[in-house]
Amino acid sequence: MSRLKKRKLGAAALIVLSLQLALAGCSQGSSQNSVVKKNGGTQTTQLIPGANSKDYQSLRPVSNDQMRGYINYGVNNRVDVDQLELGLMNMSKSVFSPDQYVFQSGQYLTENDINGMLYRQGQEKNKTSGSLPGLNPPLGTGKTAVQRAQSSPKYLNYVLEQDYLKKSSNGKYVLAGVSIAVSLNSVYSDQIMDQNQNINSIQEQLNSATVKAWGRSVAPKILQRVRSVKGLSKVPVFLTLYMTAAPDSLIPGDYFAKTTVSAGSATIDKWTTVNDQHVLFPSTAASSQYKADLAKFNTFKSDVQKYYPDFVGVVGKGFYENQTLTDLTIDINLRFMDETEIIGFTNYVASIVNNGFGFGREVPIHISITSNDVQEALVDRTSSMDTAYVHIFQH
Incomplete structure (x- = not known):
C-alpha cells in the first residue's frame, strides 16, 4: 500500500492540518467548479489545490453533509480514524491517479446504508419493510444479553467511502471511481444493556486470522450493497480491508488486503495482500521483529534522557511497508519550567538528529515535544533536508 506514500502518524497529522488550513483559507488558490451530484x-x-503534484486536489466538503464525522461512531480509536481515512486515500493513488482525479469525501453511502451493514443479522431495523439483513454475526447462545453478545462478537465496525471525480467534456466534475474501506475489529468492544437496564462493557480480543477470513467472506456482500446505491452501479471500485487496533492503542491498525473491481462488475476476482505494519517502540513486536531498529531507537532514547534523566518519556511509532521502515514518529514528553528550557532541550534533540542519528536519511523522522499534553516543539527531518527543521510553538 502506499499511504500518501504513507507519510504516517506524525506526518498524517501534518497532512490533516495542512488540509484544514487550506480549507480555512480556501479563497486563495481555489476555484469555483460545478459537480454533478448523485441525484443528477x-x-x-x-x-x-493539493500541497504538491503527488497529492490530490480536493473538492471542499459540503457544509450540510450528514456523514461528516459519522466514522467516530463506529471506529473507537482516533489513530484508527486517521489511518483509515488517510491510508485509503494514499492507496487509492495507485488506482485513481492524482493527476487525473480529484478527491471528495463520500457522498453516496448514507447513514442508513452503513448502519444496515453494521447491524447484526436479525437485529436490523424495519425488518418488515424488506430492508436488507445486517452483516455482523447474529447473537450467539447464552442466558443473558451479555453472554449472547460475547459468544458471537461483532467483526464489522465501519464501511468508509471516498469519491474520485474527473472533469467531463462539459466542464463539470463527475464521479469516476469510488474507494471503499471495510473496517474490522481486532477487539470486540461494546456496551450491552441487560434485563435490569444496566450497561455492561464488553472487550474481547479476537483471533486475527478468523477476523481476516470473515472480512474476505463478507466483502462480496458489501460490494453488492455498494453497487445497489444509485450512482455507484457502474464506476470502478477500489475495495480494501482494514483491521483496527485496540481501543486504547497508541498506534493504529493496518490494511491487509485490497482489490480493484472494474466498472459495472459486482465480482471480486482476487485479493492482493497489503504488507503494512505499525510498530510501537519499545514493544514486544519491536523486540521480536525489528531488533536492529529497536536498538537504534533505544540509543536515541538514552541520548535524549541524558538531558533530564528522570523526567523524559520517549515513545516511537514506526510504519513498515514490506518490513522496511518508511516513517518514524517520536513523541517526547517533559514538564518544562520556562521557555528557555524548551528552546534548549529542542536544540539538544535536533543536534542528536543532525549528528550521529541511527536511522538513515531515507527514513522521514517526525519528533513531537510536549509538556502536559501541549505541543511545545517540532523537529522534522526528511531525505531532502541537510539539517532537521525545528519549530518552537508560541502559546
Whole structure:
C-alpha cells in the first residue's frame, strides 16, 4: 500500500492540518467548479489545490453533509480514524491517479446504508419493510444479553467511502471511481444493556486470522450493497480491508488486503495482500521483529534522557511497508519550567538528529515535544533536508 506514500502518524497529522488550513483559507488558490451530484443535479463548490503534484486536489466538503464525522461512531480509536481515512486515500493513488482525479469525501453511502451493514443479522431495523439483513454475526447462545453478545462478537465496525471525480467534456466534475474501506475489529468492544437496564462493557480480543477470513467472506456482500446505491452501479471500485487496533492503542491498525473491481462488475476476482505494519517502540513486536531498529531507537532514547534523566518519556511509532521502515514518529514528553528550557532541550534533540542519528536519511523522522499534553516543539527531518527543521510553538 502506499499511504500518501504513507507519510504516517506524525506526518498524517501534518497532512490533516495542512488540509484544514487550506480549507480555512480556501479563497486563495481555489476555484469555483460545478459537480454533478448523485441525484443528477449540480452543485457549485471550490476545488482546493493539493500541497504538491503527488497529492490530490480536493473538492471542499459540503457544509450540510450528514456523514461528516459519522466514522467516530463506529471506529473507537482516533489513530484508527486517521489511518483509515488517510491510508485509503494514499492507496487509492495507485488506482485513481492524482493527476487525473480529484478527491471528495463520500457522498453516496448514507447513514442508513452503513448502519444496515453494521447491524447484526436479525437485529436490523424495519425488518418488515424488506430492508436488507445486517452483516455482523447474529447473537450467539447464552442466558443473558451479555453472554449472547460475547459468544458471537461483532467483526464489522465501519464501511468508509471516498469519491474520485474527473472533469467531463462539459466542464463539470463527475464521479469516476469510488474507494471503499471495510473496517474490522481486532477487539470486540461494546456496551450491552441487560434485563435490569444496566450497561455492561464488553472487550474481547479476537483471533486475527478468523477476523481476516470473515472480512474476505463478507466483502462480496458489501460490494453488492455498494453497487445497489444509485450512482455507484457502474464506476470502478477500489475495495480494501482494514483491521483496527485496540481501543486504547497508541498506534493504529493496518490494511491487509485490497482489490480493484472494474466498472459495472459486482465480482471480486482476487485479493492482493497489503504488507503494512505499525510498530510501537519499545514493544514486544519491536523486540521480536525489528531488533536492529529497536536498538537504534533505544540509543536515541538514552541520548535524549541524558538531558533530564528522570523526567523524559520517549515513545516511537514506526510504519513498515514490506518490513522496511518508511516513517518514524517520536513523541517526547517533559514538564518544562520556562521557555528557555524548551528552546534548549529542542536544540539538544535536533543536534542528536543532525549528528550521529541511527536511522538513515531515507527514513522521514517526525519528533513531537510536549509538556502536559501541549505541543511545545517540532523537529522534522526528511531525505531532502541537510539539517532537521525545528519549530518552537508560541502559546
